[in-house]
Amino acid sequence: MDAASNAVFWQEKWERGETGFHEAHANPLLTRHFGALNLPVGARIFVPLCGMSQDMVWLAGRGYRVIGCELSEIAVERFFSDLGVTPDVVQVGTLRRFSASDICIFTGNIFDLTPDLLGPVEGIYDRAALIALPEDLRRAYVAHLLALTGPVPELLVTLTYDQSCLKGPPFSVDEDFVRAAYGKVYEIRCLQMRDVAGGLKGRCPASESVWQFSPVEVDN
Secondary structure, X not given: OOHHHHHHHHHHHHHHOOOOOOOOOOOHHHHHHHHHHOOOOOOEEEEEOOOOOHHXXXXXXXXXXXXXXXXXXXXXXXXXXXXXXXXXXXXEOOEXXXXXXXXXXXXXXXXXXXXXXXXXXXXXXXXXXXXXXXXXXXXXXXXXXXXXXXXXXXEEEEEEEOOOOOOOOOOOOXXXXXXXXXXXXXXXXXXXXXXXXXXXXXXXXXXXXXXXXXXXXXOO
């Protein structure tokens, strides 16, 4: 699946209201492990392909400044509507920026987001971006993410399951991919692995892993 086809796929899911992947509360892997990144209150946290995730509300509620990027404007409008706030909306190139309080979300294709638009960030939280992309786009996404932010502390959540059981998304991303894609610039540690209760979509066994990425120190 190419980038254009992938964008159409996700836009149509939001238009049809097929949002079973949305969690009504902050993900427990986030709430349990985000402190491992040791980021100060006030740090800017990037949440790629954020949808209308309550994880952003949790992060903002603990004093972090949250910057998301989401393809679907429907998702972002619903997110702020559910919060009961009216965001400021500004066109920035091909993207639109919605912002209110300590949460800012760019709408549009993440590959159109630039370092200048994003600004400096101190951390990344990726629960739904990497696993949402087929492998060819996944590799392009990792390269783009590193170009956007550089190696900053990251918390990544992945799923592992028999890909022949379900075609995805979400896609199965194993440890080999994680280490091959990120291992040159990060020290990588698995903080927890757990079975998905009832299996993925109730159809096949799956496990969920949370990874801590720490930037590799480079000798001058």
